Amino acid sequence: MKGLAELYVQQFKTTMAMMFQYRASLLIWMIGHVLEPLVYLIVWSVVATTGGGSVGDYTKTQFAAYFIVLMLVNNVTYTWIMYEFEYRIRHGSLSFALLKPVHPIHSDIADNVSSKVLTLPFMLAIAAVLALIFHPALSPPLWAIALFIPALLLAFLVRFLLEWTLAQAAFWTTRVSAINQTYFVLLLFLSGQIAPLSLMPHPVRILADILPFRWMVGFPVELLLGRLTLTEALMGLGVQAAWVIIGLVLLRVVWRAGVRVYSAVGA
Amino acid sequence: MTLPAIHIRDLRKTYVVSQQEAGAKAALKDLVHRRTQEVRAVDGISFDLAPGEIVGFLGPNGAGKTTTLKMLSGLLHPTAGEVTVLGHIPWKREKTFLRQITLVMGQRNQLVWDIPAIHSFELNRVIYRVLPEDYRRMLGELTELLDLEPLLHKPVRNLSLGERMKCEIAAALLHRPSIVFLDEPTIGLDVTMQRRIRAFITEYNRRFGATVLLTSHYMNDVEALCKRVVVIHHGRLVFDGDLSVLVQQFTEHKTIVVRLADCEADLKAYGEVVSCLDGQITLRVPKAETARVTGRLLADLPVIDLLIEDPPIEEVIERVFAQGNP
Numbered sequence: 244m245k246g247l248a249e250l251y252v253q254q255f256k257t258t259m260a261m262m263f264q265y266r267a268s269l270l271i272w273m274i275g276h277v278l279e280p281l282v283y284l285i286v287w288s289v290v291a292t293t294g295g296g297s298v299g300d301y302t303k304t305q306f307a308a309y310f311i312v313l314m315l316v317n318n319v320t321y322t323w324i325m326y327e328f329e330y331r332i333r334h335g336s337l338s339f340a341l342l343k344p345v346h347p348i349h350s351d352i353a354d355n356v357s358s359k360v361l362t363l364p365f366m367l368a369i370a371a372v373l374a375l376i377f378h379p380a381l382s383p384p385l386w387a388i389a390l391f392i393p394a395l396l397l398a399f400l401v402r403f404l405l406e407w408t409l410a411q412a413a414f415w416t417t418r419v420s421a422i423n424q425t426y427f428v429l430l431l432f433l434s435g436q437i438a439p440l441s442l443m444p445h446p447v448r449i450l451a452d453i454l455p456f457r458w459m460v461g462f463p464v465e466l467l468l469g470r471l472t473l474t475e476a477l478m479g480l481g482v483q484a485a486w487v488i489i490g491l492v493l494l495r496v497v498w499r500a501g502v503r504v505y506s507a508v509g510a
Numbered sequence: 511m512t513l514p515a516i517h518i519r520d521l522r523k524t525y526v527v528s529q530q531e532a533g534a535k536a537a538l539k540d541l542v543h544r545r546t547q548e549v550r551a552v553d554g555i556s557f558d559l560a561p562g563e564i565v566g567f568l569g570p571n572g573a574g575k576t577t578t579l580k581m582l583s584g585l586l587h588p589t590a591g592e593v594t595v596l597g598h599i600p601w602k603r604e605k606t607f608l609r610q611i612t613l614v615m616g617q618r619n620q621l622v623w624d625i626p627a628i629h630s631f632e633l634n635r636v637i638y639r640v641l642p643e644d645y646r647r648m649l650g651e652l653t654e655l656l657d658l659e660p661l662l663h664k665p666v667r668n669l670s671l672g673e674r675m676k677c678e679i680a681a682a683l684l685h686r687p688s689i690v691f692l693d694e695p696t697i698g699l700d701v702t703m704q705r706r707i708r709a710f711i712t713e714y715n716r717r718f719g720a721t722v723l724l725t726s727h728y729m730n731d732v733e734a735l736c737k738r739v740v741v742i743h744h745g746r747l748v749f750d751g752d753l754s755v756l757v758q759q760f761t762e763h764k765t766i767v768v769r770l771a772d773c774e775a776d777l778k779a780y781g782e783v784v785s786c787l788d789g790q791i792t793l794r795v796p797k798a799e800t801a802r803v804t805g806r807l808l809a810d811l812p813v814i815d816l817l818i819e820d821p822p823i824e825e826v827i828e829r830v831f832a833q834g835n836p
Contacts, residue, residue, distance in 0.1 A: 249636040257622065257629045264624040264665070338585050339620040344608040345637050506587040506601060508525065 247349060254353030255360075262361055273362060276318055277369055283437060284310035284377065299442045305468070308379035309439055311370050312464045317436065318366045319359055319395055320402045320459055324351060325426075328410035329419045332505070341502070348407060348494075355403065383469040390476050394463040397483035402459035404490030414501035429454070435461025441470070455490075458483045513597070514558035515689060515721040516582065521591035523552040523577050523745075551577040553745035554591070561688075564715050564722040566736035566753070570831045574745040575725045576615075579691045582723070583613040595689055609638055612687040616694035619678055621666045627677040628662045631684055638685035645684065651717075652680040655710050672703035679707065683714065690714070692724040696731055708734045729823040741830055748830060757820055760829045764800045765819045766793045771812040780807060794821075 262269055287306040291298050301309065331337040340347040373379075383391075409426060413419045431437050433447070434456035440448055451457040462479050465471055471479065529545045530536070552574040559565055569575050580586040581593055584600035584607065593600060598607035621630045635645045653659055656676045661669060669677065679695065692711070696704040708731055715722055726732055732739060732753065739756060741749040749756050766781070769790050777783055780803050781795035795803045800818060807813060820826075 246636065246639050250633075253632050253636045257625065257633055260625040260629055261622065335618055336620070338580075338613075338615075338618070341585055341603065342583060342608060342611075342613055343637050344605040350633075503587070506585060 247345075250345065250349055251353040251356075254350055255357040258354050258357035259361060262358060269362070273365060273369075276321070276366070277314060280310040280314040280317070280436075281373070284373075287438065288377075299439075301439060301442065302380065304378055304380035307373075307377035308381040308468055309464060311373050311377070311379050312381070312467050313436065313460065314373075315366055315370055316395060316398065316460055316463050318362065320399045322355060322403055322406045324355075324403075324407050325410040325419065325423050327351075328407075329413040332413045333417075337505070341505075351407065352403065381468065383467050386473060387466055387469050387471070387476065390480065391463055391467045394466050394476075394480060394483065397480065397487060398459050398463050401455055401483055401486040401490060404487065404494050405455055405459075408490065408494045408497050411497045411501040414504045430456050430459075433457060434459055435464060439465070441465075455486050458486050512561060515561040515563070515596060516559035516723065517592070517594045518558070518578075518582075519556045519592040520554050521552055521556070521578065521581065521593055522550070522554055522589045523574070523581060523586060524589045525549045525551055550745050552581070552588075552742075555742060555745070555747045557740050557747065557750050559721055559723060561721055562715070562719045563738065564711070564724065564736050566732040566739040567723055567725045567742070568732065568739055568827060569725075569742040569748075573742045575742065576693055577745075578742070579613065579693050579723070579725065583611055583691055584608070585613075609685060610687055611689040611691065612682040612685070613691040614679055614682045614693065614695050616675065616692075616697035619666075619674065621674070621677055621681055623667050624665055626663045627658075627666055627669075627681065630666075630677075630681050631662075634681055634684050640685050644686070648684055648686055649680075652683065655713055656680055656706075672699045672706075675699060675703070675707065679710070686718060688718070688720050690720050690722045692722065692726075694726055695724070696726060696728055704728060704730065705734075711735055729827060733823055741827075743831055753823075756830070757823065757826050760826050760833070761820055762797055762829075763794045763821060764797050765821055766795060766800070766804060766807070767791070767815075767817040767819065768793070768807055768811070768813055769815040771814055775811060777807075 284307060287298065287301070287310070288303050291301065291303045291306060296302060298306075328337075331340070337347075340350075409422070410419075412422050416422075432443075433440075433451045433454055435451075440451050440457060440461050443451070451461070458479070462483065466476055466479070525548070526546050527549050528540075529547050530540055555574075555578065567575055567578070577586060581588050582595055582600055584603045587601045595607065596610055598604055600607065621627050622633075631649065634640075640648070653662070656679065658676060658680060661673050661677055666674060666677065675695065683690070690711075695711075696707050699707065711722060711724070712735060714720060722735075724731070724735060737752060739749065739751070739753050740747065741756070749759070765784070767790060768777075771789075775791075777791055777793060781793040781799075784792040784794050786792075793803070804816065804818065807816065
């Protein structure tokens with residue numbers, strides 16, 4: 244454990260050094276992460292205004308709260324591992340990772356967490372500015388704020404484990420971009436990124452409950468907006484925990500099979 | 511008898527490669543039925559390395575050298591045969607095994623590209639769990655031997671190829687591995703840098719008693735570093751033994767260089783004239799006739815100077831590859 248803790252600290256330093264090198268691309272990346280929810284926020288505000296002040300159970304200011312919180316949650320749970328992994332396999336750098344006496348996922352988690360910690364202050368500042376402009380209606384009960392923290396961490400874990408597993412597709416096919424595209428479309432609609440899930444038709448909502456996407460993004464947002472009962476919130480945390488376990492099992496199975504393929508056909 | 515550091519018996523690796531022909535019709539046919547072909551990259555090789563030995567692993571491109579190194583370091587699963595390194599089965603990639611080996615690939619890099627190498631060193635320190643005092647000492651030694659001081663704090667992308675290679679080698683050796691696989695460590699480097707790396711490998715082997723298996727296309731590397739060479743071709747073992755024996759075995763000619771007072775002489779009758787420059791004539795003669803031809807030259811002509819040489823090692827190796835089998 245101590246060894247892993249040291250690895251995480253060292254990876255944090257490395258990630259910081261790298262981010263300092265990539266300041267410009269980091270800025271562009273952050274702008275992208277702000278723009279997407281901002282566009283949805285504006286669109287839904289306009290729809291709410293023309294629709295007599297609200298759409299479904301969301302008013303204009305509630306939309307503002309939803310998308311500002313979503314922006315932060317998405318920033319915390321987002322990963323880029325699918326692109327990264329394809330690159331590693333195509334360029335052979337995965338070989339170096341396999342020669343190391345540590346599972347490569349540790350460096351990835353550490354790198355991911357580090358960059359989140361480093362970008363979070365900026366995202367919070369942007370959220371504050373957006374709050375001044377759009378006057379979000381946000382007054383969650385205290386227990387919702389308290390449960391939001393574990394919900395956010397679990398959302399990160401669910402998303403990280405499943406996307407890390409999905410990234411292994413690169414072991415079997417050179418055309419992972421098709422898989423990634425499909426995944427992102429599903430994520431966009433079923434995680435609550437394009438619109439709150441409560442505005443979706445009933446069958447879509449059922450689908451969103453069954454699939455993991457809502458538990459990666461939408462659930463913590465709904466929780467902090469005070470839209471869930473305590474029972475719903477606790478059940479949600481349970482579903483997230485179940486997905487973490489499923490994710491861990493899948494990751495282990497797929498990783499082993501993937502490495503077997505990699506070491507059979509040429510590393 | 512000590513146990514071998516590396517033990518290989520009848521090692522094989524077969525790849526299944528899909529074949530594609532040009533043209534739309536062929537592409538359609540491939541869609542329905544993909545044709546594959548088996549490629550035997552390594553086809554039953556056997557050899558052992560004693561602890562502390564430096565061995566040159568030679569063969570033309572595609573001979574199966576890299577495939578073998580990858581099987582030895584655990585990146586590839588052998589199709590058949592036996593391979594143990596320090597008693598471990600490499601493809602199981604046990605942590606105790608991985609901590610004792612390293613693989614340097616001259617054409618690949620493990621250092622993080624955009625930041626100074628020292629960050630990658632520090633990462634390797636925690637990955638291999640090197641104790642702080644051991645790390646400091648090892649980094650000190652590597653810095654001194656490879657002259658890394660001015661390079662450590664520059665972004666890797668700003669280093670020259672040679673500088674980067676020195677940092678790559680240092681990064682690969684910080685955990686002081688006792689087994690070192692070097693896949694063309696001097697590729698693309700200038701002569702001075704090649705010599706530098708060679709001297710370093712010798713020193714590392716001497717100081718730490720490490721076992722080194724090295725591939726290179728530069729025969730200078732091999733001559734300087736390896737007493738013993740293993741030659742493979744088309745995945746099969748062609749030669750395993752002393753470099754001097756290889757030269758003896760595959761050399762059918764000797765080179766005689768004569769300097770004459772009268773440079774107009776025609777020496778065609780004595781052997782094959784390779785070059786004729788400023789009164790210095792280079793002849794190639796069959797090994798068995800060297801003594802007789804030399805005697806005749808000295809008796810017949812006004813010789814100022816005469817030198818008998820083995821052909822350059824490159825030429826010998828070329829013959830080995832061309833022949834395939836002795």
